[in-house]
Amino acid sequence: MSELRSSIPLTCERPTRADAARNYDLLVRAAREAFTEHGASTSLEEIARRAGVGIGTLYRRFPTRTALLEAVYVEEIQSVCDQAYDFARDLPPYDALSAWLHAIARYANSKATLATELMDAIGKESEFFKACKVNMLDAAGLLFGNAEKAGVIRPNLQAMDVLRLTGSIHDTDPDQADRMIDIIVAGLRP
Incomplete structure (x- = not known):
């Protein structure tokens, strides 16, 4: 997990002291829940309250x-x-790829507002988003390579094309999103 965090330039690094790391985790968890329930504009005071820490600790x-x-966002991407x-x-390779694409669609469906607000704040071409993309x-x-090697997907597919298609499924009923991913995955077969 630390591999991703170290490769993405964050405004604020994860602390190493035990109490600071605990507060960090509490704040990120509380923020994730609050953002999921009420959107990315949830007040920071509300997030601190949910985490059980003072606003000064959050800041x-x-x-x-x-x-x-x-x-x-880094926690979610990780x-x-x-x-x-x-x-x-x-x-097996095909099932692994299918399961992962379903996971990406669920993530995109639940976190579209967070990603949009973050893109508005730092820009889509920021070093942060470039590192996330890498x-x-x-x-x-790994998954596309394994599936191609096993002969269960068409050769020479561009992973980025499939990721963009998969990630574009947001603001959609979860059942419909699953059906759409099933169609995408079926189209990967040779």
């Missing part, structure tokens, strides 16, 4: 709303990337 860890958005490696280890492409490369 020491995350001096700006953007810093907190980045931390939540989770999606970790799933790719878990699926590659635990499932990590996603590394994870995709």
Whole structure:
């Protein structure tokens, strides 16, 4: 997990002291929940209250709303990337790729507002988003490579094309999103 965090330039780095790391984790978890429930404009005071810390603690860890958005986004992207490696280890190549694309669609569907607000704050072409993209492409490369090697997907597919298509499924009913991913995955077959 630290691999992704170290490769993405964050406004605020994860602390190493135990109490500071605990507060960091509490704040990121509370922010993720609040952003999911009420959108990315949730008040920072509400997030601090949910985390059980004072507003001063929040501002020491995350001096700006953007810093907190980045931390939540990195945690989410890390989770999606970790799933790719878990699926590659635990499932046959086609099933691993399918499961991961479904996970990306669920992520995109639930976090579209967060990503949009963060892009508005720091820009789509920022070093932060470039590093996130590299990590996603590394994870995709593993799954696409395994599936291509096993002959279960068409050769020479561009992972980025499939990721963009998959990530574009947001603001959609979860059942419909799953059906749409099933169509995409079926189209990858040779």
